[in-house]
Amino acid sequence: MTAPSRPYTDSPAPDVAASERVAADRSTRRPVLLFFHSAVIWLLIGSLLGLVASLKFTFPDWLTGQALWTFGRVRTAHLNAVAYGWASMALIGVAVWMIPRLVRAPLHRPLVATAAAVGWNLFLVLGIGAVLAGWTDGLEWLEIPYPIDAVVAVSGGLMAFSVLMTVARRRTRHFYVSVWYVLAAMVWLPIIFVTANLPVFGGVGQAALNWWYGHNALGLWITSLSLAAAYYLVPKVLGRPIRSYSLSLVGFWALAFFYSLNGIHHLIGGPVPTWLITVSITASVMMVIPVAATAVNFHTTMLGRFGTLRHSPTLAFVVAGAMIYTAASLQGSAEALRTVNRVTHFTHFTVGHAHLGVYGFASMILFGAYYFIVPRLVNWEWPRPALIRWHFWLALGGIALYFVSLTIGGWIEGVWMLDAARPFGDVVSVTKPYLVARSVGGAMMMAAHCVFAYHYWLMVRRRGPEPQEPAWAEGRAAG
């Protein structure tokens, strides 16, 4: 037990801190576990749908007897299940868990947050069922039909109410950086979701709206909450504060301003005004600023402590995720340049980039968050450390294979597509081996999720021996 240190006057005495922590964790236990359980299930469903969709490129006549399993619907079901199911629910779970701890007040009306989780699941079941049945709004990332969207709007509202009221009752004078990202994300998502679903646009105006929403769902919702998690977990596990808090401020506001203007880079070369495209390209390149700020911050915080990666599964996943965030974002900035976009637009290259972000960045951080948070929720320890290693390497290896195969294949596809002398059939044929490799990568990720889900089930059922100390020393040995 370390001697108490009081770095600043607001810091609570150890016994007060302990009792507040216990109260915070007790209040968040039910809703967070429900979000976490649900997210794991959606991860399994979503990965399976993704694998089926990928295999259909190699076996296009497989599962074509009914409209239900046609590629166009399975792909859509996959996207919605992993984005709004796995990623969103896990990120909300992490946010709901962190907020009471960071503002030193128990979660306000946990039952409301639990109801939100139930509603969110209902939205997904109805929505994905609708998409598979062919009822869709037709806009990428916004396919779930308007009436069903109302369910998630209400659920999100309930969850935001619970979180915001908790923040209102805070005992801290300052907001920790993770709190800024969580609060902002909860403002952003309702605004973009409701606006984008209003049935008042058509034609190219609607295309602009579509991608203002789509890219912001990635940047202002998924990225925000993932960074919130990383800013909490890295210092926590290391026992070392974020190196430059001022840099976090720069990173936050630069992200807010630049990320939101990126959207039209999905329409480069398209029938929209050139000035509009230029604005988004500029904003996409300017993203280097917040990304560099975050990278420098995390790297300098980690300096000299990289050895901890061997002992902490949380840190391994989170640091991998943070590094991939830097790489994926820089790739994105490059992809927005017209010279690069000429080649990569409309190809599998873009798909590789998208998965690097949502899986390599957000999902890896989420896995790390689970390994940290769940023991504190169920008062147990992960019973089989070997399974964590399998999870890590299968997931990392899977996304690496996925990304490399689609990046190379997509680039070649793009170059060949630019050459009008090459028949379109050749362009399609050249991608086929890379699509097979992508399915192998996807299968590895699926295997990683099965391992994770099994271990998660053992954990929440409190199987295995009574823990004496953490599965891997989470730095406690130092104290």
Place this chain on the structure above:
Amino acid sequence: MNRYLVIFLGAVATVTFAFLVLVGLPQEQLADVGAPAALRPYSASEQAGRARYVSLGCHYCHSQQVRTPAFGSDSARGWGRASEPDDYVYDRPHLLGTMRTGPDLMNIGVRQPSRDWHYLHLFQPRAVAPYSVMPSFPFLFRVKDQAEMGDVIVNTPPGLVPAGKVLVARPEARELVDYLRAMQHDYDVRAAAGGGR
């Protein structure tokens, strides 16, 4: 920062500003985009076909935006002239697309007007394009022993359906093909009223 208000206002301001710049202003600019004289609205059958196109997710592999020669080989591949905002006035939802696993379809009705070709391609893409990875859509058709009055028969190469059977296109297939054949955007988009295709 320790004021929730700062974060709240800042977040609202940034996303609203982005909306105004990315969506609001262009909408203003495009407000006087009118329907080109040569582009007629979709007929009931074409609209139904378009809805089916959306419901089957065709736009996840096919784009509907021809880029200028500066950007790519679109026109050189025979996909048509560069697309303009006016071309999309009747399109709800928009189907601009983000992938070209299959070719751009903005002018598919111009370069492939044959109904038989489309029926065959939808029933079994690899019968007309051996390299294709497009899913087959057999459920849009019926394989019957004998054609009846009013049935739309598809001419098939030998072996595609069992000997002696006949391939009939369901209404869903007919509507979808009506829509695809309506995809013709080769008119002069700036022609005065009365300019034809």
Place this chain on the structure above:
Amino acid sequence: MPRGTAPSNFSGAMSPIAFYILAICLVGAIIAGAAFAWAALRGEFTDAAQAAFLVFDDDDAPRPSGPSR
């Protein structure tokens, strides 16, 4: 480098739109700058470094000992 300007109906429309965008950006930047100055003067950013220690206030996992910053 390809400019990607579609043969378009927008010839001439660049100027007024560009003016509006620049005007809005300028006004926005001034407001943002004013807000930042106000926040700084009110002391929002004075103890930023201390706020980084907030994450350790829940008595869970190692706490940095001594005046290490």
